Amino acid sequence: MPTVARAADSKVLRFVPQANLANFDPIWTTQYVVRNASLLVWEQLYGVDANLTPKPQMAEGHEVSDDFKTWTFKLRTGLKFHDGTPVLAKDAVASFNRWMFRDTMGAIIRKQLDAVEVIDDRSFRIRMNKPFTKMLFALGKASTPACFIMPERIAQTDPFKQISEYVGSGPMRFARDEWVPGSKAVFVKNDAYVPRDEPASWLAGGRRMYLDRIEWQILPDGATAAAALQNGEVDWVETPLPDLVPLLAKNKNIKVDVADALGNIGSFRMNHLNPPFNDVRVRRAVQMALSQPDYMRAVVGDDESLWSELPSYFTPGTPLYNEAGGEPLKGKRDIAGAKKLLAEAGYNGEKVVLCVATDVAITKNQGDVTADLLKQIGMNVDYQALDWGTVGQRRASKEPIDKGGWNIFHTWHAGADCVNPAPYTALDASGPTAWFGWPKSDEVQGHIAEWYAAPDLAAEKAAAVKINKASMEFVTYLQTGFFKMKQAWRNDVSGIVQAPFPVFWDVKKA
Amino acid sequence: MFAYIFRRVLATIPVMLLVALFVFSLLYIAPGDPAAIIAGDQATPEDVDRIRASLGLDRPFVVRFGEWLWHVVQGDLGVSIFTNLPVTHMISQRIEPTMSLMVLTLFLSLITAIPMGVLAAWKHGTWVDRLVMATAVFGFSTPVFVVGYLLAYIFALELDWLPVQGFVSISKGLWPCLRNLILPAVALGLVFMALIARITRATMLDVLSQDYIRTARAKGVGERGMLMRHALKNAAVPIVTIVGIGFASLIGGAVVTESVFAIPGLGRLTVDAILRRDYPVIQGVVLLFSFMYVLVNLGVDLLYTLFDPRIRY
Numbered sequence: 001m002p003t004v005a006r007a008a009d010s011k012v013l014r015f016v017p018q019a020n021l022a023n024f025d026p027i028w029t030t031q032y033v034v035r036n037a038s039l040l041v042w043e044q045l046y047g048v049d050a051n052l053t054p055k056p057q058m059a060e061g062h063e064v065s066d067d068f069k070t071w072t073f074k075l076r077t078g079l080k081f082h083d084g085t086p087v088l089a090k091d092a093v094a095s096f097n098r099w100m101f102r103d104t105m106g107a108i109i110r111k112q113l114d115a116v117e118v119i120d121d122r123s124f125r126i127r128m129n130k131p132f133t134k135m136l137f138a139l140g141k142a143s144t145p146a147c148f149i150m151p152e153r154i155a156q157t158d159p160f161k162q163i164s165e166y167v168g169s170g171p172m173r174f175a176r177d178e179w180v181p182g183s184k185a186v187f188v189k190n191d192a193y194v195p196r197d198e199p200a201s202w203l204a205g206g207r208r209m210y211l212d213r214i215e216w217q218i219l220p221d222g223a224t225a226a227a228a229l230q231n232g233e234v235d236w237v238e239t240p241l242p243d244l245v246p247l248l249a250k251n252k253n254i255k256v257d258v259a260d261a262l263g264n265i266g267s268f269r270m271n272h273l274n275p276p277f278n279d280v281r282v283r284r285a286v287q288m289a290l291s292q293p294d295y296m297r298a299v300v301g302d303d304e305s306l307w308s309e310l311p312s313y314f315t316p317g318t319p320l321y322n323e324a325g326g327e328p329l330k331g332k333r334d335i336a337g338a339k340k341l342l343a344e345a346g347y348n349g350e351k352v353v354l355c356v357a358t359d360v361a362i363t364k365n366q367g368d369v370t371a372d373l374l375k376q377i378g379m380n381v382d383y384q385a386l387d388w389g390t391v392g393q394r395r396a397s398k399e400p401i402d403k404g405g406w407n408i409f410h411t412w413h414a415g416a417d418c419v420n421p422a423p424y425t426a427l428d429a430s431g432p433t434a435w436f437g438w439p440k441s442d443e444v445q446g447h448i449a450e451w452y453a454a455p456d457l458a459a460e461k462a463a464a465v466k467i468n469k470a471s472m473e474f475v476t477y478l479q480t481g482f483f484k485m486k487q488a489w490r491n492d493v494s495g496i497v498q499a500p501f502p503v504f505w506d507v508k509k510a
Numbered sequence: 511m512f513a514y515i516f517r518r519v520l521a522t523i524p525v526m527l528l529v530a531l532f533v534f535s536l537l538y539i540a541p542g543d544p545a546a547i548i549a550g551d552q553a554t555p556e557d558v559d560r561i562r563a564s565l566g567l568d569r570p571f572v573v574r575f576g577e578w579l580w581h582v583v584q585g586d587l588g589v590s591i592f593t594n595l596p597v598t599h600m601i602s603q604r605i606e607p608t609m610s611l612m613v614l615t616l617f618l619s620l621i622t623a624i625p626m627g628v629l630a631a632w633k634h635g636t637w638v639d640r641l642v643m644a645t646a647v648f649g650f651s652t653p654v655f656v657v658g659y660l661l662a663y664i665f666a667l668e669l670d671w672l673p674v675q676g677f678v679s680i681s682k683g684l685w686p687c688l689r690n691l692i693l694p695a696v697a698l699g700l701v702f703m704a705l706i707a708r709i710t711r712a713t714m715l716d717v718l719s720q721d722y723i724r725t726a727r728a729k730g731v732g733e734r735g736m737l738m739r740h741a742l743k744n745a746a747v748p749i750v751t752i753v754g755i756g757f758a759s760l761i762g763g764a765v766v767t768e769s770v771f772a773i774p775g776l777g778r779l780t781v782d783a784i785l786r787r788d789y790p791v792i793q794g795v796v797l798l799f800s801f802m803y804v805l806v807n808l809g810v811d812l813l814y815t816l817f818d819p820r821i822r823y
Contacts, residue, residue: 020782022592023548028561030550102557144552160560162594180603181593182782183774219675219772220782223659227674228772231666359785389787392546396555411551425552435554 010509011212013493014234015502016225020218021185024174025163027102030144032414036501039203040187040214041082042148042168045073045092046140047203050499052318052419054140055204057196058087058149058169060122068131068455075122078194081151082173089124093117094155096126096139099147101159105138105422106147108452133455134422142203142416142500143423171195171209171505185216200505202497207505210495214504229254229488235509236489238502242300248488258306259487260500262315262415266295266366266480267426271407272439273398276352276379281345283475287328289338289377295480298365310482313427313471315415319457320464325472329479338377349380353401355409357388366410366480395436409436415482416500420460421448421467429476441474511815514823515808522804529800530582530793534575537789543567544591544787565591578793587797588790590783597794600779607677608775610687611767612760614695615702616753623703624749627710628737631718642707649704654763658697658770665693675772694771698763702756709752713745720744746817754810761799 019033026038047057056062060076079087093116100106100113114127126135139147149155150168157163166174172187179185195206217234219225222241228234230251239259240248249256268290270277277283296307308316311326352374356367367383374381386394391409399405417423427448431440447470451463489496492510497503545562546553553561562568581588587597630642666674672693678686717723718741726736765777776795783791814821 022782022786022788023594029548030552031548032550102553104552104554144550158564160557160564164594180774181590181595181600182778183772217676217772220778221769221772224662224675224770224772227662227667228676231670231674233674233676387542387785389542389544389547389785393541393543396543396546396558417552423552425554433554433556 010492011210013211013214013236013504013507013509015214015216015504016219016228016234016237017216017502018239020182020220021179021216022181023162024166024179024185026148027098027145027159028162030102032144032501035142035144035146037174037185037187037216038146038148038168039170039501040172040504041166041170041174042150043170043207044140044147044203045075045149046136048137048140048142049201049204050497051201053204054136055198055201057140057204058092059139062136064135068133068135069128071126071128071132071135072119073124073126076196077122079169080192081169082167082190082192083151084192085151086121087149087169088121088152089118091152091155092149093124094152095149096147098150098155098157098159099145102145103138103147104425104428105134105141108132108422109135109138131453134452137420137422140203141423143414169193171207172214183218185218187214187216188212195505200503202499202503209505210508211504226488229490232490235493236487236496236502238487239485240488242485245486245488253491254488255491255496256486256488257496258484258498260415260484261317261498262419262500263482263484264412264415265310265315265418265482266292266299266362267411267413268366268370268478268480269395269409269411269426269437270475270477271405271437273437274401274405274407276342276345276347276350277407279345280473280475281341282347283478284328285338285341285345285347285377286373287475287478288334288341289373290329290478290480291333291373292329292479292481294373295366295369296483298369299362299481300483300485306486307481307483310479311472313418313424313468313476313479314420314464315418316482318415318419320420320461322461322465322468324465325469328472335376342377342379347379349378351382351401352379353382353384353405353407355384355386355391355394355406357391357409358385359387362412363388363391363410369480370408370410398438410480412483414500420464421451426477427467427471429471429474437477439474439476441470441476443470444474444476511823515812518808518811522801525804526797526800530579530797531575533793533796534578535571537787537792538571538574540787542787544789547786548592578790582797587794590791591788592786597790600791601776601794601798604774604776604779606679607773608764608768608777610677610680611691611694611698611764611773611775612757614688614691615699615760618695619699619702619706620753623706624710624742626703626707628714628742630707630711631714632733632737634715634718639711642711646704646707649700649707652700654697654701654766655770657700658694658767661693661697662771677773677775690771690773694767694773697770698760698767701763702760705752705756705759706749710745710749713748714741717741717745743817747814750810750813750817754806757806758803761802 017033021037026034043058045059046054048054060074063072100110112128112130114129117125154163154165171190171193173190175186175188189209189212195208198205200206225237226244229237248254292309300306311323311329314321357363371381371383394406395409397405413426421427425435428434429439429441429444447463447466454460454463495507545558549558549561589596626642630639633639662674665672676690678690680687726740765781768775768777780795
């Protein structure tokens, strides 16, 4: 290949994302793939670093009153949107207002909010009527929806309607004219972008781009993606098929590594409204029989470096992780004990509707293990093989079983979303307003409120211990284990880091 | 003839209306919720309800169908629920890859299957016949995705002759376009090839046993002339019919082939739309496919007149 052509090619990264970028509004949808693409185009006021600590990104800094009720922010200089207009405080305020309507932390802020006020072009103030200590995390968290800053005219869109302009201030621009949903999305370098001086760390620090163009190639078939990587047709595959990872690892032109050390938590979600799981004894019976290694081997295979047992609701290796109350998930599984507890709860062979999304390997594999587990403890399982789109609809039903209701579905939660209660929708036990399954426990909610009010890490940890213990006893949901996925890339690409999202800044291609 | 074509085109209108009603009704009663998919796994049930309402999915069937049909009559297939792009724009982005794939598949299938079928009939009962039929059985019984993976492994990964995936527009050159389409066209065309080869053989065997062929032979017509001019022309009507019918299976096969070879065509658009319950896109694509199918059938009917002068419209 001629030198000039090779040099040009070295500025183009061909990336295979985890899913299709079917829309591009990171507030309207909470899909991770949309968040990941949005990180290239939009920025946040703050951004969490690899230690999960929020650091200034678009913000120069902030001031907070002693009572944690008034937060004042100032934007850093040199920020410009891709259409050339400067980023102003009014843009940040409009974006904050739209985000608040779609985010769980935003909803809490909204309840305690007095006002959001523009002070001048670069400054704005958030006034709360109660102390709110988690403001920086709320603004800088990576979990969806993240608080991305858009021009005011775009941010004024109804949060339940999709935006139609994709103008951000980030290091890359979205090439809308090249977007073929389901096939390709292209991002081109924003030459006007001025990165921060600090070294990059996840969403914090300077976002230095060494690539002129990033092409997202949507390859729905995992085997095709692996073949394309082996053949040098793509440079980086975000989530290669676990079955094909050993094959890729043997290829001398390819590097394979853990994608995200924070991993994922497998979830066995029960409907607390319908019998038999409206009885805590039934939930505990399943808990004492559930074998996490069975689930993890079904999900990620025999490579034990990729999974571990998880007697906790929090992500291993993060500050709030604790195993208080986790004993029922440890040690030898107690099938006989589970049967006895089911009998005590009066379970008498009622049908248990297990909704399994068979088009998603992780949910399908978990569903198969669950069907076997429930049969072992004497439950009457109605295994319903559905696609994810149908499970998504079905799980929203609060109806009883004979009217199309459900008992169990499986999913998984990104470890980055389970580091604390704020982004952790599955932990919420507020009943009607909780996540699907609608668990209701005043005790769990009380401890979550303690965490929100905690002034420092020690107090947060103390609250987390109580949350874990109460959630384990109440069995808000069942963890099927902790697992990590791998990513793979060509040897001529460097700078790829482990993170809950693909980090493109500092990535170079030889 | 023109009056016939005009009548046939007019007749497509009630057919398309019925298809539209059928597809819309089917999607209405099918399970699945685009609002839940848009909202994502972290969204609350209330968020899902709000999104559903904002998309107008909570309105009655009649209102939704009437509104959609009114727009379709005006040439507007609506806007994708997910991408916010007009369905016509999404279809226009995808039509070239699918049409290129189908044309190449048809071309490869016809130039290989018809000679194979003729040869098998001519050499009836010999090893040539058995070889052709064994190849046809292999073509019938091997799923498209298996052939696709095998071809990609051999010709892309091992020999490095052709790319594993992707599509290059013909506007960027004939060879770059063909390079990306050869493997998918062979994978997709194998079943079609087998079907045409078998039908050609069966029809040719029937024609070759006719009296006029015996007469032609007795008059000293050469084998090639007898096969091509007398036998094949008379066998063409059933072959053309099966090519038309096979077009539908080609559309079905394109869905799988486009996924395996990552070709951004209408097949993948359809699958993606179905999995996401992107109703306007599904409806638009199904209408298009139905219209194409009606046109292909019309084309087949018109071709009959070329091969059989007795047929008049």
